[in-house]
Amino acid sequence: MAEDLLFIEPDENLSAALSVYIRRQQFDVRTASAAEAAEASLSKQIPDIVLANPSLPDYDGTRFLLDFKSKHAETPLILLTEPGDLESAMEGFGAKADDYLQKPVKSIALDISLQHARQHLRLTRKFFRYARQLEDLHEAHNLYHQLFDEVPCYISVQDRQFRLTATNRLFKRDFGNEVGDFCYKIYKHRDTPCPECPVAKTFADGKRHQAEEVVTSRYGRQYNVMTWTAPLMDEHGEISQVMEMATNITQVRRLQDHLTSLGLMLGSMSHGVKGMMTALDGGVYQLETGIRNGDAERIQNSYERIADTSSRIRKMVLDILYYAKSRGMQYQTTDAARLAKSLADAGSEMAEKQGLAFHNGIDPDTGEFEVDPDWFYQAVLNFLENAVDACVMDSDKSGHRIDFTVAPQDADAVELEIADNGIGMDEEARRKMFTLFFSSKGSKGTGLGLYIANQIIGQHGGGIEVESVYGEGTRVKIRVPRHRTAAARAVDSLLSPHTDSEDGKKDSN
Amino acid sequence: MSKKIMVIDDDPAVVEYLTTLFEDNGYETCSAKDALEGIDVARQEKPDLITLDLEMPGEWGPRFYRKLTEDPALKNIPVVVISGLSGHQYAINKAVASISKPFDRDELLQVVKENIL
Numbered sequence: 001m002a003e004d005l006l007f008i009e010p011d012e013n014l015s016a017a018l019s020v021y022i023r024r025q026q027f028d029v030r031t032a033s034a035a036e037a038a039e040a041s042l043s044k045q046i047p048d049i050v051l052a053n054p055s056l057p058d059y060d061g062t063r064f065l066l067d068f069k070s071k072h073a074e075t076p077l078i079l080l081t082e083p084g085d086l087e088s089a090m091e092g093f094g095a096k097a098d099d100y101l102q103k104p105v106k107s108i109a110l111d112i113s114l115q116h117a118r119q120h121l122r123l124t125r126k127f128f129r130y131a132r133q134l135e136d137l138h139e140a141h142n143l144y145h146q147l148f149d150e151v152p153c154y155i156s157v158q159d160r161q162f163r164l165t166a167t168n169r170l171f172k173r174d175f176g177n178e179v180g181d182f183c184y185k186i187y188k189h190r191d192t193p194c195p196e197c198p199v200a201k202t203f204a205d206g207k208r209h210q211a212e213e214v215v216t217s218r219y220g221r222q223y224n225v226m227t228w229t230a231p232l233m234d235e236h237g238e239i240s241q242v243m244e245m246a247t248n249i250t251q252v253r254r255l256q257d258h259l260t261s262l263g264l265m266l267g268s269m270s271h272g273v274k275g276m277m278t279a280l281d282g283g284v285y286q287l288e289t290g291i292r293n294g295d296a297e298r299i300q301n302s303y304e305r306i307a308d309t310s311s312r313i314r315k316m317v318l319d320i321l322y323y324a325k326s327r328g329m330q331y332q333t334t335d336a337a338r339l340a341k342s343l344a345d346a347g348s349e350m351a352e353k354q355g356l357a358f359h360n361g362i363d364p365d366t367g368e369f370e371v372d373p374d375w376f377y378q379a380v381l382n383f384l385e386n387a388v389d390a391c392v393m394d395s396d397k398s399g400h401r402i403d404f405t406v407a408p409q410d411a412d413a414v415e416l417e418i419a420d421n422g423i424g425m426d427e428e429a430r431r432k433m434f435t436l437f438f439s440s441k442g443s444k445g446t447g448l449g450l451y452i453a454n455q456i457i458g459q460h461g462g463g464i465e466v467e468s469v470y471g472e473g474t475r476v477k478i479r480v481p482r483h484r485t486a487a488a489r490a491v492d493s494l495l496s497p498h499t500d501s502e503d504g505k506k507d508s509n
Numbered sequence: 510m511s512k513k514i515m516v517i518d519d520d521p522a523v524v525e526y527l528t529t530l531f532e533d534n535g536y537e538t539c540s541a542k543d544a545l546e547g548i549d550v551a552r553q554e555k556p557d558l559i560t561l562d563l564e565m566p567g568e569w570g571p572r573f574y575r576k577l578t579e580d581p582a583l584k585n586i587p588v589v590v591i592s593g594l595s596g597h598q599y600a601i602n603k604a605v606a607s608i609s610k611p612f613d614r615d616e617l618l619q620v621v622k623e624n625i626l
Contacts, residue, residue, distance in 0.1 A: 271564065274593030275520055277611040282526020285614065289533060298529075305522055 003118060004045065007031045008038045008052035008061075009080065014103075021107065022051075025114055035059035042068065049117045051078045054089055062092045069096050074124050076117035080105060154225065154246040157232065158183050158199055165241060174217040183244070187215040202229040202242045215246070224253040272316060279309045318378070319448040329372040329459055331484060336366040336414045339373055340406040347384040347404055356391050357401035366406055369414050369482040371460055376480075379453040383418045383476050386450065390422025390474055397421070413481050421473035430468050460484070512625050513537040515556035517547045517573065518591070519565040523610075527560060527591075534618055544573030551583050558625045561604075563592040574601045587624045591617070 005027040009015040012033055019029045030047065032038035035056045041047075050068065054061035069077055076098040081089045086102045098120060099113045148155060148168050154175070155168040162183040167175070175186050183199065184190045193200065198209035211227045225246040234240040283306035290298030344360040351358035384404065391400035402420045409415040425433065434454040457464055462480035514536050516527040521542070528538040539554040541547040543565050551559065559577075563570035570590065578584040590601055593610040601607075605624040608617055 271593045274610040275523065278593070279520060279522030279526065281611050281614075282522055282529070285526060286529060289529075305525065309522060 002026050002028045003048040003121060004028045005030070005049045005051060005114075006038065006041055006047035008033075008035075008050070008056070010034060010053060010055065010057050018105075018110070021110070022114065025111065027114065033057075035061065035064045038064070046072055046075065048121055049076050049078070049114070051080060051114075053080050053082070054092070055082055055085065062089075066093065066096060074128070076120050078113050078117055151245075152247075154248070155243065156183065156246075157241050157243050159241055160203055162193055162197070162199060174219075174221075174223075175215075176218045187213070189216055198227055198229045199242045199244055202231050203239060206231050206239055212249075213246070223248050223250045225249060269316070269320065273313075276309055276313050276316070280306065280313075283309060316448075319452055322375075322378075322448075322452050329375060331370050331372055333368050334371050334373050334376075336369050336406060336408075337362050337364045339371075339377065340366070340404075340416065343377060343380050343384065344404055346381060347388075347402065350385060350388045351391075351402055354388055354392050356388060357399075359401060359403050361403070361405040361407075363407040366408050366414055367482070369480055370484050371480065372456075375456045376460065379456040380416060380418075380478065382449045382453040383478070387418050387420035387422065387474070387476075390420050390424065392422075394421075394423035394471075396423075396471065409479060412483070413479050416478040416480070417475065418478075419473065419475040424470045424472050424474055425466075425468040426470040430466055433466065434464075511535055511537050512557040513539065513554060514621065514625075515547070515551060515554060515559045516540040517542075517544065517559065517565075517570075518562040519543055520562075523562070530614060530618075531621070536621075544570065544576070547573050548576055548580075548583075551577065551586070552580070555582075556586060558621060559586055559588045560591050561588050561601075563590060563594050563601075571601055574604070578603075585626070587626065589617075589620055589624065 003026075005022060007015060007019060007022065007029055009018070009031065010033050015031050015033065019031055022029050027049070030041050032041050035058050038052075038056075050065070052061070052065055054065055056064065065077060065079075069075070077093075077096070078099045078101060079089050079093060079097045080101045080103065083103050086100060089097070090100060099116060101109055101113055148166075151168065152170065153168075154171040156164050156171055157166040159165055164179050164181055164183060164186065167177070167179060178186050182193075184192065184194050184197075188194060194213075196211065198211040201207075201209045208231075209229045213225050213227055215223050215225055217223060226249050227244060227246045229242050229244050231239040232241040232243055283302050286298050286302035286305060289295070290302055340360075340362045344358075344362060348358040348360070384402070387402045391402065394400065400421055402418070405417045405419075407415055434450050454464060457478055457480070460480050461484055462478060465477040465479070466474065468474040514527075514531045516524050516531075516538060517540070518524050518527070519542050524540045524542065528540055531538050539550055539556060541550040547559075547561075561570050561573065570592070574588060577586065577588070587605040588601065588603075590604045590607040591610060591612060592607075606620045608620065
């Protein structure tokens with residue numbers, strides 16, 4: 001490419017002659033004979049090189065050229081002075097001019113000077129290009145670094161020994177700033193590499209791998225993560241490190257678990273619901289035929305049937321509601337004996353209906369405890385109902401009785417005991433009794449009642465002890481602290497999505 | 510002499526409903542609350558038809574059916590499955606009919622009328 005050269009020279013003859021010579025050296029030459037013309041020419045396009053005589057007819061050439069140079073330092077300026085003006089030009093321009101020539105100019109001197117200018121120009125251009133690239137690179141680097149840090153995933157770069165060589169901000173937040181330590185130690189708190197490690201696979205075959213893992217943060221919290229790996233190559237194209245990106249899918253998993261068990265519940269529930277609807281149909285049929293035939297006994301019987309079925313339906317719906325949407329506990333300081341009395345009333349009514357004896361021993365001085373009265377009542381009622389059912393199911397003996405006792409265990413806790421001499425449980429049933437959807441009651445059981453009762457007592461910081469012998473009976477001891485412990489509060493905040501848990505705060509960051 | 514129907518269901522409310530319904534329609538009834546008791550009652554009462562729930566504590570309906578068919582005196586008694594389990598129609602192949610809970614009274618009575626020995 002020919003460089004664009006502006007030649008400022010008042011002597012038009014010389015200008016024309018030199019222009020021809022310079023063009024021959026592969027320059028595009030523009031000429032100007034005075035500052036005004038030069039200004040016009042400059043305003044059209046900034047030349048690559050300026051060759052100028054500072055003695056101009058219309059303006060102070062030195063000032064004009066210095067002014068230009070101050071704006072376009074990268075444009076080489078070669079001065080061509082009148083004979084004898086060289087020194088004063090040097091004084092005036094100093095290092096601001098790139099080269100000095102004096103008339104009469106020798107062609108070789110002009111050649112060398114133009115060559116220099118050309119080289120200088122090319123170097124300068126290269127330099128600017130590199131500088132720009134460097135700037136872009138720097139920007140890109142910053143951008144990538146920012147991306148690396150801000151991506152909402154845990155990113156780590158690992159070497160062949162699974163040592164972390166770089167981690168991003170989120171990783172550091174949840175797993176600590178442990179560059180140099182082992183991945184399996186930080187993520188899984190293990191002493192040896194994990195089996196089926198996707199990073200190891202990527203080192204082996206250079207491909208991307210994927211795995212779902214459960215990792216434990218430095219605060220001991222467990223996260224489900226979906227992990228992808230990708231190889232990082234060195235300059236020889238060899239895999240030197242592997243990048244691992246892990247997306248936290250704990251929330252998704254939790255939701256999935258909840259939905260799965262809801263689906264499971266609806267499946268198991270629909271059977272129970274159908275049975276209850278059939279029972280309700282029976283009540284309605286008896287009512288209908290009883291009224292038609294004026295049979296008072298049948299009407300009375302149908303009323304009992306319908307009332308009984310509707311209370312079963314109510315209980316099932318409450319269980320479903322509890323499970324579907326766990327509400328937060330509303331704790332109140334409650335008189336234990338009074339709560340126990342209303343439980344005993346409900347229990348003895350149920351027992352009476354089935355012809356069972358119900359004895360209660362409630363110590364009126366049991367004192368107060370901190371519970372959610374509604375849920376606590378529901379939980380204990382579940383055990384009372386089970387005691388009644390256990391007696392009804394036991395056809396091998398007679399004289400069934402249920403004993404309900406409530407007493408202060410000590411200054412810190414209250415103990416409730418429900419004992420029956422019903423059918424009892426074998427070891428397997430006893431082990432599974434608090435499992436979701438486990439029921440030994442056939443179509444009457446949903447497998448929710450004791451599961452929920454256990455959850456509720458657990459949320460109160462209490463414990464349940466069960467002794468049971470098949471064919472002999474069951475004894476359930478429920479121990480509830482009078483005041484909620486810090487541990488119970490923590491469990492509560494984990495179980496209840498409505499309270500502002502630590503988890504919620506962290507995720508909103 | 511009127512025909513006798515035996516009802517097997519672990520839910521007393523359902524047993525009461527079915528026996529009342531059958532008695533109102535001129536049948537004699539007997540009942541059992543589980544499969545084990547069912548065999549004894551069947552031997553004693555020799556019913557002309559059995560309605561059977563599938564999911565009960567102790568023993569399942571299908572096992573009851575197998576025991577029933579192993580007894581030469583009982584094996585020809587027609588069995589109508591009445592269950593809330595989905596897929597109940599596949600549980601006992603040789604049942605003369607399979608009815609879902611909650612059931613339509615007229616449909617049940619029709620099935621009983623057609624199948625009773």
